[in-house]
Amino acid sequence: MDLLSLRNQIDAIDNQLLRLLNERMNVVKNVGELKKHEKSVIYRPEREKSIIDRLTVLSQDDKGTLNHSAIEAIFLEIFAVSRNLELPEKVAFLGPEGSYTHQAAENRFGAMSEYIPLKTIKSVFDNVETERVRFGVVPIENNQEGTVAETIDQLCYRDVKIVAELPLSISFSLASNHDDLTKIKKIYSKDIAFRQCRNFIEDYFDEDIRLIQVSSTSRAAEMAANEEGAAAICSHIAAKLFQLPIRYNNIEDSQDNTTRFLIIAKDFINQTSGKDKTSILAKIGNHPGDLANFLEEFRQRDINLTKIESRPAKMKDIFNYWFVIDFDGHYKDDKVQDVMRVYKDTITFLGSYVKMV
Numbered sequence: 001m002d003l004l005s006l007r008n009q010i011d012a013i014d015n016q017l018l019r020l021l022n023e024r025m026n027v028v029k030n031v032g033e034l035k036k037h038e039k040s041v042i043y044r045p046e047r048e049k050s051i052i053d054r055l056t057v058l059s060q061d062d063k064g065t066l067n068h069s070a071i072e073a074i075f076l077e078i079f080a081v082s083r084n085l086e087l088p089e090k091v092a093f094l095g096p097e098g099s100y101t102h103q104a105a106e107n108r109f110g111a112m113s114e115y116i117p118l119k120t121i122k123s124v125f126d127n128v129e130t131e132r133v134r135f136g137v138v139p140i141e142n143n144q145e146g147t148v149a150e151t152i153d154q155l156c157y158r159d160v161k162i163v164a165e166l167p168l169s170i171s172f173s174l175a176s177n178h179d180d181l182t183k184i185k186k187i188y189s190k191d192i193a194f195r196q197c198r199n200f201i202e203d204y205f206d207e208d209i210r211l212i213q214v215s216s217t218s219r220a221a222e223m224a225a226n227e228e229g230a231a232a233i234c235s236h237i238a239a240k241l242f243q244l245p246i247r248y249n250n251i252e253d254s255q256d257n258t259t260r261f262l263i264i265a266k267d268f269i270n271q272t273s274g275k276d277k278t279s280i281l282a283k284i285g286n287h288p289g290d291l292a293n294f295l296e297e298f299r300q301r302d303i304n305l306t307k308i309e310s311r312p313a314k315m316k317d318i319f320n321y322w323f324v325i326d327f328d329g330h331y332k333d334d335k336v337q338d339v340m341r342v343y344k345d346t347i348t349f350l351g352s353y354v355k356m357v
């Protein structure tokens, strides 16, 4: 079979796909109308998860080529377009544009949402709390560098809820206008990226290559896009933003660099998905056994704690600590409700959301 007839087959299938997608979007518009009438929330991560899981099983049963990640990538984009049809939503993220937080935001909210890059984690929380934007995206921890303390602190003090968590493997690309690497005399990036891509730089460049540090990897892409003989080590999205061709992907020495991001919103309650995680803030007393007694409530009910992190309560005079605790389960589960009832004056609920890690 020749290329032309194969392409004709693809075109015919694409026509069908487009018709079906338009048909789907018409149904989605009706969902939007219904939700407007009922004043219910547009973004339903647990419903999106159940669609992806169902289609993955269907694809396996049909012996189809698409696996879970491929189905997820395609459908997250479809959901993002759907949500924008139901109600265009603004998403604030820790900038600059082209940062990994931007990549995480686009990964979840697709190409059609309105994105607002902000300079600090605090301003992302400000914008969500005052409802200038519907959602915010912030980093919470990196498996190499640890917790992002500012995000934890903001969660403790702000009237916002966690809607979803999103692990993203952080991988660096080499992007340059030159496809011939011998033409590249300098590389722009951040210190952390140079450190994590040391082997690649040694293997592919001479010793006299100049490594120039800039404030962000997106700034690096911007510099390299406008200069002869330059390259950037940056994210996919930064390269795309400055139309800088990617020459090599995944150039970091260790492939297990993952950052967990949180999507936050004001007053958001997810429905149970069957595989949820709950985060709470616990203002436990300062007497011997207070923490142990508190944790005992979880042990007794067989609730699995996945994380416990102490943060200074930042009150005057005393060293007092609060705890941010993650555990398996949804706040509507009976046993979780039990603990919440016993410790209602101690616990602040931060969110129940689909467990991704």
Ligand SMILES: O=C(O)C(=O)C[C@]1(C(=O)O)C=C[C@@H](O)C=C1
Pocket (backbone or CB within 6 Å): 028, 031, 042, 043, 044, 045, 047, 048, 051, 078, 079, 082, 083, 086
């Ligand atoms: O089922 C819904 O609640 C919808 O709004 C539809 C839909 C979809 O496109 O399937 C869109 C957005 C939600 O996050 C979940 C699913």
